[in-house]
Structure formats: C-alpha cells, structure tokens
Amino acid sequence: MIKVGIFGASGYTGFESLAILRKHPAVELVFATSESAAGQKLSDLYPVAWDIPLIPLADAPLDRVDAVFCCLPHGASMPTVIAARQAGVRVIDLSADFRLTDAQLYQKWYNVPHEAPALLSEAVYGLPEINRARVRETNLLANPGCYPTSVLLALYPLLKAKLLDPAAPIIADSKSGVSGAGRKPSLKTHFVEANENLSPYNIGQSHRHVPEMVQTIANLGGNGEKLIFSPHLVPISRGMLSTVYVSLADDLSAAAAQNLYTETYAAEPMVQVLPTGQLATMAHTQRTHLGVLSVTWLHPRQLIVCSSIDNLGKGAAGQAVQNFNVMFGVEETLGLL
Amino acid sequence: MIKVGIFGASGYTGFESLAILRKHPAVELVFATSESAAGQKLSDLYPVAWDIPLIPLADAPLDRVDAVFCCLPHGASMPTVIAARQAGVRVIDLSADFRLTDAQLYQKWYNVPHEAPALLSEAVYGLPEINRARVRETNLLANPGCYPTSVLLALYPLLKAKLLDPAAPIIADSKSGVSGAGRKPSLKTHFVEANENLSPYNIGQSHRHVPEMVQTIANLGGNGEKLIFSPHLVPISRGMLSTVYVSLADDLSAAAAQNLYTETYAAEPMVQVLPTGQLATMAHTQRTHLGVLSVTWLHPRQLIVCSSIDNLGKGAAGQAVQNFNVMFGVEETLGLL
Amino acid sequence: MIKVGIFGASGYTGFESLAILRKHPAVELVFATSESAAGQKLSDLYPVAWDIPLIPLADAPLDRVDAVFCCLPHGASMPTVIAARQAGVRVIDLSADFRLTDAQLYQKWYNVPHEAPALLSEAVYGLPEINRARVRETNLLANPGCYPTSVLLALYPLLKAKLLDPAAPIIADSKSGVSGAGRKPSLKTHFVEANENLSPYNIGQSHRHVPEMVQTIANLGGNGEKLIFSPHLVPISRGMLSTVYVSLADDLSAAAAQNLYTETYAAEPMVQVLPTGQLATMAHTQRTHLGVLSVTWLHPRQLIVCSSIDNLGKGAAGQAVQNFNVMFGVEETLGLL
Amino acid sequence: MIKVGIFGASGYTGFESLAILRKHPAVELVFATSESAAGQKLSDLYPVAWDIPLIPLADAPLDRVDAVFCCLPHGASMPTVIAARQAGVRVIDLSADFRLTDAQLYQKWYNVPHEAPALLSEAVYGLPEINRARVRETNLLANPGCYPTSVLLALYPLLKAKLLDPAAPIIADSKSGVSGAGRKPSLKTHFVEANENLSPYNIGQSHRHVPEMVQTIANLGGNGEKLIFSPHLVPISRGMLSTVYVSLADDLSAAAAQNLYTETYAAEPMVQVLPTGQLATMAHTQRTHLGVLSVTWLHPRQLIVCSSIDNLGKGAAGQAVQNFNVMFGVEETLGLL
Numbered sequence A, B, C, D: 001m002i003k004v005g006i007f008g009a010s011g012y013t014g015f016e017s018l019a020i021l022r023k024h025p026a027v028e029l030v031f032a033t034s035e036s037a038a039g040q041k042l043s044d045l046y047p048v049a050w051d052i053p054l055i056p057l058a059d060a061p062l063d064r065v066d067a068v069f070c071c072l073p074h075g076a077s078m079p080t081v082i083a084a085r086q087a088g089v090r091v092i093d094l095s096a097d098f099r100l101t102d103a104q105l106y107q108k109w110y111n112v113p114h115e116a117p118a119l120l121s122e123a124v125y126g127l128p129e130i131n132r133a134r135v136r137e138t139n140l141l142a143n144p145g146c147y148p149t150s151v152l153l154a155l156y157p158l159l160k161a162k163l164l165d166p167a168a169p170i171i172a173d174s175k176s177g178v179s180g181a182g183r184k185p186s187l188k189t190h191f192v193e194a195n196e197n198l199s200p201y202n203i204g205q206s207h208r209h210v211p212e213m214v215q216t217i218a219n220l221g222g223n224g225e226k227l228i229f230s231p232h233l234v235p236i237s238r239g240m241l242s243t244v245y246v247s248l249a250d251d252l253s254a255a256a257a258q259n260l261y262t263e264t265y266a267a268e269p270m271v272q273v274l275p276t277g278q279l280a281t282m283a284h285t286q287r288t289h290l291g292v293l294s295v296t297w298l299h300p301r302q303l304i305v306c307s308s309i310d311n312l313g314k315g316a317a318g319q320a321v322q323n324f325n326v327m328f329g330v331e332e333t334l335g336l337l
Helices: A012-021 A077-086 A103-110 A128-137 A146-160 A210-219 A254-264 A313-327 B012-021 B077-086 B103-110 B128-137 B146-160 B210-219 B254-264 B313-327 C012-021 C077-086 C103-110 C128-137 C146-160 C210-219 C254-264 C313-327 D012-021 D077-086 D103-110 D128-137 D146-160 D210-219 D254-264 D313-327
Strands: A002-007 A027-032 A067-070 A090-093 A140-142 A170-176 A227-233 A240-247 A271-273 A291-299 A302-309 B002-007 B027-032 B067-070 B090-093 B140-142 B170-176 B227-233 B240-247 B271-273 B291-299 B302-309 C002-007 C027-032 C067-070 C090-093 C140-142 C170-176 C227-233 C240-247 C271-273 C291-299 C302-309 D002-007 D027-032 D067-070 D090-093 D140-142 D170-176 D227-233 D240-247 D271-273 D291-299 D302-309
Touching: A002 A012, A012 A027, A012 A067, A012 A313, A067 A077, A067 A313, A077 A090, A090 A313, A103 A210, A128 A146, A128 A313, A140 A313, A146 A170, A146 A210, A146 A227, A146 A240, A146 A254, A146 A291, A146 A302, A146 A313, A170 D170, A170 D240, A210 A227, A227 D240, A227 D302, A240 D170, A240 D227, A254 A271, A254 A291, A302 A313, A302 D227, B002 B012, B012 B027, B012 B067, B012 B313, B067 B077, B067 B313, B077 B090, B090 B313, B103 B210, B128 B146, B128 B313, B140 B313, B146 B170, B146 B210, B146 B227, B146 B240, B146 B254, B146 B291, B146 B302, B146 B313, B170 C170, B170 C240, B210 B227, B227 C240, B227 C302, B240 C170, B240 C227, B254 B271, B254 B291, B302 B313, B302 C227, C002 C012, C012 C027, C012 C067, C012 C313, C067 C077, C067 C313, C077 C090, C090 C313, C103 C210, C128 C146, C128 C313, C140 C313, C146 C170, C146 C210, C146 C227, C146 C240, C146 C254, C146 C291, C146 C302, C146 C313, C210 C227, C254 C271, C254 C291, C302 C313, D002 D012, D012 D027, D012 D067, D012 D313, D067 D077, D067 D313, D077 D090, D090 D313, D103 D210, D128 D146, D128 D313, D140 D313, D146 D170, D146 D210, D146 D227, D146 D240, D146 D254, D146 D291, D146 D302, D146 D313, D210 D227, D254 D271, D254 D291, D302 D313
Parallel strands: A002 A027, A002 A067, A067 A090, A090 A140, A170 A227, A271 A291, B002 B027, B002 B067, B067 B090, B090 B140, B170 B227, B271 B291, C002 C027, C002 C067, C067 C090, C090 C140, C170 C227, C271 C291, D002 D027, D002 D067, D067 D090, D090 D140, D170 D227, D271 D291
Antiparallel strands: A170 A240, A240 A302, A291 A302, B170 B240, B240 B302, B291 B302, C170 C240, C240 C302, C291 C302, D170 D240, D240 D302, D291 D302
C-alpha cells in the first residue's frame, strides 16, 4: 500500500482527491489537512457518510507518507511542497505553483515571487497523454489546470503532427461549471448571481491559465502566442467544455482528421474520441475522470474540436490520481474507472 | 408625485423595490442609499440598463421625501426608521424590526434590545388583505416577512371564519428560492452547495418568522402556538411555495371550502384563488407581485392549501409597494400589474 | 458469478441498474433489453464511455440467467415477470405490478386488471430494513417506489415501537427530482417548465404510491388511512426528501426519540441517522444508494423526520441491487458503497 | 389603437408576444390562435393571472385587424402570411419563412418548396438597427432568428466600417437557453438531459440560422462564407450570449474599436454598448428586450465581441414588437422598456 497525505482537503479539489483516494485499492490514507477546519471532521463540512479527521498543516506527519497531494491555493502551496520534497516525499501539486518553468513568468502572472525556482526544473507538467515518460520518473508533479487540460487535449494531435497554421489564431472558447471557482463564497459564485446566467470573464489572453497553455504549445513546437482563450462561467456544478477552432497549415481530409485524433488517443485509457458525427458534451465526462473529444471538419483547413472533461475529474483530482498511478507504477486507471 | 427614498438599495429587496418604484407612475425617486456601495452606481452592482447613484445613509435628504422604503437588515433598520419618523416621513420598513408588537419578544428572537418600543404600537403589520384599514392610516408600516405572507394568506380565510381546530397542529411546509437568503455570499448560498440540493433548515418552531405568524394568527382568534413551520431552501432564484395542512373544527364540504377562499379574496386585486383541481405552483407568481392559492379538500375536516408568492414580490418589495399605494391613497395595484 | 439480465434498460431506472451491475463484483451481465431502442447500443442513448447492446424483449435468453431486473413500466412488467418465473428465474421487479397484495386494489389504482394474482402472495415487498428475512427467501421481489421508501424509512421506527397516534394525520411532504418522472419527454419534464419552478401534484391521497404506503403501515400495525402524502416536483435531476410530521400516542423525550432511530438503524448498512441538530438534505444521499434520516423533536408528542434518498439509488436501482444481494446471499452492500 | 391578432399563441414566442402586446398602450388585441389548444384559454397552458381565449387559425377574423404576429413554425407560416397579405393586413412573421430572399436557398435549408416566392422580394429582414428605413415601409416583416440577431448586432459596426478581414474566419460561439428549442417536449429539452449539461449542436456551418447570417453579412459588404457558427445549449430557461471572434483588415486601436461600437449604437434605444472593461453576460438582457454588447481588444487586428440578448426578447418577440412599432410609426420602445 502506498501511504498518502492530502494538504488542503476542505476545498473542492482536495475533497474530490480524498473521495477518490479513500477507495483506491493501492492507497492508505494517512492524513488530511485543513487550515480553515483543523480539528473538525470532513463530515462537518460536507454531507458525507464516511469521514476523516482534519488536522492542521503543521501537524502533518511527512515522515509517514510516500506521497502527498497538495491541494492548497497557489502561493500557499510552495512552502508545503518544499517541505515535502525535503522530507523525501513525492509530491502531486494541484496548484499553479510549479506549472510554469520560468520563475519570472510565474511572478508576473501570480503577483508573488517564486520561492523555489530551483525546483521548477525538477517539476514535470502532468498531462500523461503528452508526458508519460517524464511523469513516471518525477518526484514533483505539477498537475495542470482544468482549462489547460481541456484545451491541450484538443490541440495535442495537431501539434504532434505539426498541422496547425502558425500564423492563425487558435481560439479556445471554454465553458466551466462553478466548482472551478472554488468553495470560498463570493458574489460570483452566489447562487442567485450564477444561476440562469452565463458570463464570460478574463477573455482573450488575460486568464492565469494562458501561460501554461502557451508554454505547453511552444514545447510541442506550436505558436502559443496565437492562443485566444475565453472562459465562461455556466450554471452547472461540475463540468467543462472547450470548443476549439483551429486553422491548418495544410489540407487535411475529414477522414484524416478523424483518424489523427482516434489514433493519437487509441491507447489512452482516460481519453476517448467520439465517432464522426457525435459531439462531445459536458455529460460525456461529468463525474468521471475521462476526457472526451469530438472532431468537426469544416473544410480542409478548418476544424472544430470539442473537448469535454469534468473540471474536478480529468481537470483536477482525477488527473492527479492518474499521474500518481503513473508515478508509482500501478495500473494507470486504478481508482478512476 | 410622491417623493420617495430607499435605504439599503443594494440588497435584493432594496434592488427590487427600486426596480418597481422607478416605473411607478405616481413616484419620484429622490435617493437610494447603500452603506457597502456608497459612491457607486447601481449598475456597478447589478447588470442593469438604467441607473441611480448610491449615497451613504448619512447623506439621505429626509427633508425632501414623503416616504422611505427601509430595506436594511434587522437591527440596522431601527435607527433609520426612528430618524425618518422624527423627520415626519412615512416609513415602509421591510425589516423585521417593527413587526412584533412586544419588544421583549423581539429581543428574544433577534438577540438585540428594541430601540424604539414606543413606535411598536404605532406600527401596522402590512398584510393589506387582512389589515387594509389600518394600513391606510399608518405612518409606520411593518412589511411582513416572505414566509409569513405565504402562510398567513393560506390561513386567513379559515381564521376569519373560525374554522380551524384549535387543538390540531397547523403544519406549514414552505419552500423558498435562494434570494430569500440575501445577497451576502455564504456557503449556504454558494452555487455548488445550493444547486441540485434541497435543504430543510430551522424547522418546527425555531425560524425567526415564527413569532410574527403566531402573533397574527392569535390576533385573528386562532391558536398560534399550534403552528409548525418548516422552511426548505430550493435551487431556484426567486419563488416561494407553502404547502399548508390544516384540521378543521367542524365539517366543511369541498364546495364550501373552495367558496370560502374564492369569496374571501374575490375583491383582492393581488390575490387569486385557483379553481378546484388546479394546484398553485411557484410559476404562478414568479416575477409577479401576486399571491396565488389553491385549496385541496381531503375530507370534511382536512384541507391542504398551497400558497405561492414570489419571495421578492408579494413576499417583500411588491407587498411593500402595495402597502405604500394604500397608505398614499393611490390605486392599490399601481406599478404592480 | 450470478448471471443477470435487465428488462427495460433504456429508462432511468434500467440505466441506473445497469450502471451498478456492470461494476458489481459478483454479477455477470448477460443481456439488456429495450423495446424502443432494440438493435441499438446503450451509448446511442446515453453519453457513456462503456457499452452494451440492447436486444428486444422477445429475444431475452431467460435460460441463461439466474436473475432478472425488470425495469419496465407498470402493466408492461407483468407478462415479463410471469415468463421469468415460469423459466425458474428469480425476479427483482422495479415496477408497481407486484407491490400490492390485493389484485382489486391494484386494478383500482392502475386501471388495468392484474394478470397474475396468484403471484401476488409469493411476492415480497423489498424494504430489507423491514423485511430482510422474507427478502432472502423470495423468488419475486417487488421493489418499493421511491416515495414509499423515503416515507416508510421515516415511519418504521415509530411503527415498530407502536408510538404513532392512530387518530392523528401522518403528513409526508415529499420533494422529488425530475428523473422520478421518467425519461419519456412531456411538458411536465420540459426544462423550461420544470426549471425555476416547484410544483405540488397529486397531493393528499391521490398519488399511486399511496396504497403501497398504506398497506405497509397497516402491516406494521399502524393506521395507514391517516396518511396524507403530498409530492412536489423540484428542479433537480436526482434526489428526494420527505419531511414527515407525526403525532405520538405517548410522551417521548427528545433523547428517546433520537435513540429510537439510532438504534433501529444501528446495524443497517444502507441507512444512517444523523446526530441531533443536523438535518437530512438531498445532498446527503445524492448519487449514493443510502437513506439518511434526521429526527427533530418539537415536544413530547410531535416529531419531524426528514428522510433523504436518491430517487434512483435507494429509491430504485440501488435498493433493487441491495435486495438482489440479500436474495443471493452475498454481502448486502456489494456494488453499492 | 392598432388592432392586432396573433397566430400561434401557445408556443414560447407566441406567448411572449402576447405578454408584451396585452400591456402595449397602442395595441388592442383582437384574437390569438392555437391549433393544438383551440377552444382552450391561455391559462389552461400557462400559469398566468390574465387570460385570452385561443381560437382555431381558420376562425381568425383577418378583416378586423391591422396587423398580425405570425408565430407559427416555419412552413406552417407561409399560407397564413399569404392569407393575411391578401386581406391587406400587415404581417410580422417570426418564423424563418420570409427571411431568405432566395427561394431555392430556402428550400435547400428547410426541405420544403417556398409557396410564395413573389412575396420574398416584398419582405424586409427586421433588424431595425440596420434596416430601419425599410422596416418602416414594409407590409411583410421577416423577424430575424435569435442567433442571427445576437451575431449580427456584434458584427454590424465592423461591417458598416468595412473593417473585417475578408479572408479570415468570423467565429461566433453562441450559447442559448432552452426556450430557444421551443415548447414541444423532446429528449433534448427533457429537464434531466439538459440540466447540468452543456451541448454543442449543428456547429460550423450546418445550423439553419447560418444562411440568414451569411445573406445579411453579404448585403452589408462582408464575406459571409467565412462565418463559422457554433450554437450550444445551456441549462438556462431564457438568454443568449454570442462570443464573436473577428480579425480585422487594418489596424484599429482599442479606443477606436470601443468608439466604433459606442457611436454606431449611440442613438439606438434597444442596444447598449458596455464601457471598456465590462463584459456582456446573459444577465444583462434577461427578461428584457435589449441587446447589450461589449468589445474586447486583443491587438490591433483582433477583437472579441460579446453579444447578449434574451432569445425570447430582442431575439424574438421583443424585436417583433420593436419592428411593429417602427412599422406603425409609434414610439419605437413602446411596450418594451
């Protein structure tokens, strides 16, 4: 059994990680922390029929675990990750703190200096469909954001095949359920404000998830600067759909486009490509840990890729556990299907 | 034109009052206050196409208005009402501060001493269907709570006719949209917590709206102590439905029960009784200022009355404007239909 | 491995049964039928990542299964149940066709004559918390309706202890998610009609679930005729909450009331009683197969019991699998936790 | 008073037209038809507190009205429009039957031959912000579709100023509330299927609203063939947001882009342009008859325009009444603000 601790168990991603890991056949849950609810039990916060005590972060017994899931807010995650690595514990970090390889870029987007730039080169960006070999070896896994996961899964086959027109905009119009905004109450997440409404926010190139997408697109040989990314909040608890509009550098037939996607993901246990004519919807992945894609061919240079994930599943906790499984050499889908 | 000011315009009841009054043909809006948003405009807070500046409460020109709508939280309302009355301005108070005639009872339920017990005898509880004559004369109108409005409209015909069994429980099972909980963000009103959920809270005899119902039932000759009142939060922005179960002291035929309701409200412009066989739903009153009732006869001693209002309409701002219309002698439905 | 077939797999209860059984460690799924979608695959109907072919009912190989789940509409279920029993297959019937022991009563409520009155005495009403010994032995399990499950779990401790006042109304105010109305499109289940609305329907003693509640209450020594049952449709996909108001024949302290419930269900793996002060909400059981109860003591003769189930979980497919587990002598919670 | 009849009053657009017109100060409602509900009253279909009898289409007294609103499905609308025109009645047609000027194109997209090609040249496509002079004179007003209204309002300033790059895709990613799918029950509009889901459908260039957008873009000198239009169904009753991504042929500063929109719509009573930094959301127009736009400048050749309308307001009935007001020379906003 792999011994695991969770930092930040009271938020949505922490709770979801806990919900997966408590049933994971290769995992023994050792601790769960919460700063806001230390001393309480999980059932004091969520209407659950199972339970676990919540301890303060400072009391976490790092010497008794093999791995930790770090579900703290960005900024707050850094010192905990540093401490865990110093204790020799493998880390799956669900915050943004180790996703960008450039400490200056991190500071620019997150408004705080990076406290451990040396660890950035050690960290691996955990999209196993793209990076599996490196995920397997790393001790510090930076789990991608939910929006980047949905957009990068949509772009990866075209990037890998060098098919994107480097001069054309890549337009990702994304829609997210409200749990993506976290559990802290705010006017934006107030039921009456979010219900029966749909709101774009930080559209274009201003959302904090843009730089990790740009970085990954560039790493795969694409022109990340052409990315236009527009998130929208929708009155749904969980779910994410990105509708991605791409222009190609060369002609591609409809059949070839479909084949490219089908073959790229043929061996992937957590990603599915729908047959021609079906479109990915939020319902395809809701309360699962899968990504589901559909390809719509408009003409030989123009595709629309719809990419569906659950923002807390493949977009956060599910992907974190998938990465954990790869890191520890157990069946990649363990606890997830 | 009647000159009107609004205290507390940034909350849901204040905003809704403003939305009615700005189109009210007999009203000139003079000011709107907000402590949290003083110096801003309404369009900074709500996605509206019209606008009004929000001033601090302390700057409100009481000498330039004939009436004020006081939409402040309970406790905060008292000093403003006192000041307005001292300035000779007629007050429609939407808070709970002047609904209970007994200052001790107020303190018991609201945990603060009453600051103006002398004004309590002057205040009139503003259910015009029950109290119209007194509403017309008063200078201090205590606008009822949303739950009490829905429950009392359901009970009034039976109370008036002295038909309720004084020994039997009166069971009001009420369901409310989330706007009833106010605009201040909290975990209870977080979209992800409220959505796809339905929660009872403060059930039995522990909700703060119980004493004003008990008081009104008693004033009408009933046994208020038999009231059992169970509110539930439902994932709806606006709306309220109370399903009220009553036992009768004497036999009543189905036709007589229906007639009792139909006749009691026959002349009421803001209350409708559905024909036999139809049931009141939230949709009957949503985004209106009406109350809609249905009567279901089970046997000669047992009825179920369904009572629908919009919690911000007949349950708050709509009823406040109805009372205002009565107080100022204009057409009772002005601005409301 | 127990070999299982499902009749009527394309509706919500059939689909949910399938979703549980395909992961059930003691089950081998042999067939799934659908009259409306015969020849299609499940993934043609639902956005699922797994699949099963749908065959016509007439092609179902009854000789190759040990048990069938019958998820057909009432009326349509009878001939299939008869055929399965003649083939020596054990039946879990999720329809209403074998819940009432009186064939005349069935005809009165369902407007069709019963085709197999002889089987009615063989059928066992499958609330394992009440009836486990008989469930274990039966070959024909009548799975209870969702509303009856929620109401009977709330009443059972009081019925068992003979505490209900036989002269007082038992008032069950129930709220159900829309999936309870089935998958067939209708105006009632149209998104725009159900969304932002809450509707009572068939309130009092007119809903088809009344007679199975009356029968069970009577079997437990209570006065079923005093039941008043009011269902409401709420804009939620899955979930059910019944708020049950009961009067007692003798004084009961708050502690004794809580103890009664806690002890009655102490050994029950699928029912939980919340500690005093917490109230059962839909979220407590949503997407689970549990029942969760809370007891609110008002005075020595008056309780409110809130009873939460998922209408497709403990209210249908989850309870069906629980009964199946009991019938086949495997761990009662297998596939359910 | 202008005498008005409504054909097809029982669907959502017919009902909404009725709801506006019954309060319209210059209108006398003469008749409302419904084929499916002829002989019933409106209150038999909708939970309304006001009422009107529904007559069969064949009984409609065309000789007693000055104008008709035709809210029938496409195809069904043609004969009624023809009859009304023959009777000398001015027509506002909310169906698609007279929007396309090319009868062959109509047949291609709607699969029925056009029955009155001669009337097509008489019909005026009713976006008053673009076409007001022609709207004023016409006797046959083709009211635009909801999606086209939202997209064309977003594009019009750029088209008018000849700023769009004719070689670049125009990408309109649109999100619509479920009422846009009509009131006829279907699996797509079933609450449980639509709730908590978001689905793209007919994306690219396959939705029936594409040709009227292409036609209008071309009429304004743009390259309509470059339009990519992707509708999505969202779990909201009413509302529409189009996020429109455009590439410009020449450099435009952020200030110039904002000015272009502000000035284009400065005199328009039913369209508002938000100040820089605010984004249009569905809430800006919900239950209004307005269009609200925001302009986001990414770089001198790339803009994102968010365009919000209520699909039943400015997207259907509200725009129809706006056109009616223009046609009859009354205040354009009468009945709408």
